[in-house]
Amino acid sequence: MKIIVDAFGGDNSPDSVIKGAYLAAKDNIDIILTGKQSIIESKMKEFGLEPNPHITIVNAEDKILGEDEPVKAIKEKKDSSMVVGLRLLADGVGDAFVSAGNTGAVLAGATLIIRRLKGIKRAALATVIPTAKGPAILTDCGSNVVCKPEYYPQFAMMGSAYLEAVIGEKNPKVGLINIGTEETKGTETVLEAYALLKENSNINFGGNCEARDVLKGDFKVMVADGFTGNVILKVIEGVAKEFTGSMKEMFFKNIATKVSALIMKKGLKEFKKKYDYKEHGGAPILGLNKPVIKAHGSSNDYAIYKAIIQADTFAKQGVIEKIQKNI
Amino acid sequence: MKIIVDAFGGDNSPDSVIKGAYLAAKDNIDIILTGKQSIIESKMKEFGLEPNPHITIVNAEDKILGEDEPVKAIKEKKDSSMVVGLRLLADGVGDAFVSAGNTGAVLAGATLIIRRLKGIKRAALATVIPTAKGPAILTDCGSNVVCKPEYYPQFAMMGSAYLEAVIGEKNPKVGLINIGTEETKGTETVLEAYALLKENSNINFGGNCEARDVLKGDFKVMVADGFTGNVILKVIEGVAKEFTGSMKEMFFKNIATKVSALIMKKGLKEFKKKYDYKEHGGAPILGLNKPVIKAHGSSNDYAIYKAIIQADTFAKQGVIEKIQKNI
Structure with a gap:
């Protein structure tokens, strides 16, 4: 498997992307980095990284910025690290694509360049969520802010196929995100989706x-329209941040609490790890002809590494074939 | 001020409601309990509670259940503790109404019996949220699952009036819940609401x-449609529960961590209190002619007490007059 990685996507790019790619190369994963070659090479020197047989660079002079209008950027910035990477994927030069860049642009680019599977109405952004009973999938998380009822069963099917293949969860239970457990709750769209x-x-x-x-x-597997899914994801993120902040404050109050913090060190680390998005890789875009992973915009090198591993598994486990079979 | 309290609403009713009313009576608040008098009196005996000059009982033979269809229940169960309580409020026998019962029924009953202020398009359920910088309001939280753009400014105005009057926050900053900070984000409804x-x-x-x-x-003051608002509220609740559960597990791992837990006791208590819905009373229903508070369905006696205090402040501070002035 060969993973194409957008070196100029994300808040900490290209530094974290280059370092993350080197971490993945240690696991013998082949990587193509797209982006301005001269900058990537000078960064490698700066970080003391030798050329690596697992890492190839494909030059792209331009980059898509966070503030760029997605569709316009994809259409006009043809020599950007993102568009070049997606083209390499479309052409079969690599097997999966990872970017931590502009979410709207990754989605637009994936749909325009990689294209949807025949029969899939909408591609959906899916996020792996750490739960008390292991990883779960929430989809859509922001790709389609308004959804028709008929999208939901496809989201559910795609999320199930992904979870089965990548996480190894057999016949996962699907839930429709709603404001009550009763069948009669929710908007008209949600009621029809339920049926x-x-x-x-x-x-x-x-x-x-x-x-x-x-x-x-x-x-x-939890299904929702992209507006609701995105809101849920961000509330979890926000509450987790508030809570860990409050905990930190609590532990740094005085000498006694600091000693407690030392005793609790291992537990605290596990706690933090459990709810750390960096541990759970990126968000797969489901419903495309090829595997695309949207990594978190503020990914550090470890998060990029995890997203590359995830892309590798995504490609290896035949998720797309499974989805195709179920359409 | 006299607060009418539905003695047969909520998972722990009538026990927690009776006990909560007695807590409030200690603060010299006058209370009318509605519900089956014989049961209330025998419960009082069971709890060793003497008749209290601040507490009156108004008999109501029936009660609305959690599974009852809201509008039907309000129309048909005329002698239920909820409908009797709302009628007492409409007739001016009391100054505010509190119920921890069926949310849909409280909303339907409030709109049908208390009625909306002239000019208000929709009544909205508002929830006080504990934030890092003090209490804030999120509205609508489930009263209107689908909203027209013109509802949002009214939600914002009513939430602002409530926060100013009850919490004492001057000229509160209003935010529109959305999936991005940019003005161009969101559904068509949200875009129009923004404008x-x-x-x-x-x-x-x-x-x-x-x-x-x-x-x-x-x-x-954060405004959203009722579906989104309700989802946000419940995600916060769920994440808080997961987190405090994880923390507990962490603290009970071994003797050393248990000692740490003792040292941290005060901090942990503050932490728990900060995110405990019971501390923050119930959800005011804004846009009605009189103050109505929907307390959390699983309210214990302390939560009922807090909701009664809140109803008292709601009535005293002239929130409704302020809203009326701004329509």
């Missing part, structure tokens, strides 16, 4: 999932 | 509030 999910035999539908149960882990 | 909020001079609009910033506290 369609219920009659779909390709998935293991378990009913409505109240937002308070997202981290509980009973539902392994 | 209306921006041009409204009655409020202090500060732009989009990303869901990750809800607990940060920069925005004091």
Whole structure:
């Protein structure tokens, strides 16, 4: 497998992307870095990184910025690290693509250049969520802010295929994100989606999932429109940040609490790791002809490394073939 | 001020409601308990509670259940503790109403019996949220699952009036819950709501509030449609539960960590209190002719006590007059 990585996407790029690629190269993963070759090479020198047989650079003079209008950027910045990378994927030069850049642009680029699988109505951004009972999938997380009822069963099917293949969860229970557990709750779209999910035999539908149960882990694949999914993801992120901040404050109050913090060190580390997005790689875009992973915009080198590993598994496990079979 | 309290609403009713009313009576608040008198009196005996001059009972033979269809229940169960309580409020026998019962029924009953203020398009459920910078308001939290753009400025105005009057926050900054900070983000409804909020001079609009910033506290009044607001509220609740659960596990691992837990006791207590919904009373329903508070369904006696105190302040501070002035 060969993973194409956008060296100029993300808040900490290209530094974290180059370092993350080197971490993955240690695991014998072949990588193509796209982006301005002279900068990448001078950064490698700066970081004391020797040329590596697992890492190839493909030059791209331009880059897409966070503030760029997605579709316009994809159409006009043809020599950007993102567009060049996506073209390499489309042409079969690599097997998967990773970018921590402009989310809208990755989504637009993936749909325009890689294209959707035949029969898939909308590609969906899926996020792996750490729950009390292991990883779960939430989709859509922002690709489609407004959804028609018929999108939901496809989101559920794609999320299930991904979870089965990449995480190894068999026949995962699907939940529809809603404001109550009763079948009669929600907007008209959600009510219609419920009916369609219920009659779909390709998935293991378990009913409505109240937002308070997202981290509980009973539902392994949770489906929502992109607005709601994105909101859920960001609330989790925000609350986690507030909580760990409060905990830190609590532990640094005085000498006694600092000693406690030392005793708790291992537990605290596990706690932090459990809810750290960096541990869980990026968000796969489901419904495309090829594997694309959107890494978190503020990814550090370790998060990029994890996203590359995830892209490698995504490509190896035949997720796309499974989705295709179920359409 | 006299607060009417639905003795047969909520998972722990009537026990927690009776006990909560007695706590409030200690603060010299006059209370009318509605519900089956014989049961209330026998419960009082069971709890060793003497008749109290601050507490009156108004008999209601029936009660609305959690699974009842809201509008139907309000129309048909005329002698339920909830409907009797709302009628007492409408008739001016009391100054505010508190119920921990069926949310849909409280909303339907409030709209049908208390009625909306003239000019208010929709009543909205508002929740006080503990943030890093003090209490903030999120509204709507589930009253209107689908919203028209013109509802949002009213939600913002009502939330601002409540926060100013009850919490004492002057000219609170209003944020529109969205999936990005840019003005161009969101659904069509949200985009139109943005424009209306921006041009409204009655409020202090500060732009989009990303869901990750809800607990940060920069925005004091956050507006959303009822579906999104409800989802946010429940995610916060769920994540808080997961986190405190993980922390507990961490602290009970071995003797050393248990000693740490003892040292941290005070800090942990403060931490728990900060994010405990029971501390923050119930959710005011804004836009009605009289003050109505929906307490959390799983309220214990302390939470009921807090909701009664809140109802008392709601009635005393002239929130409704302020809203009326701004319509």
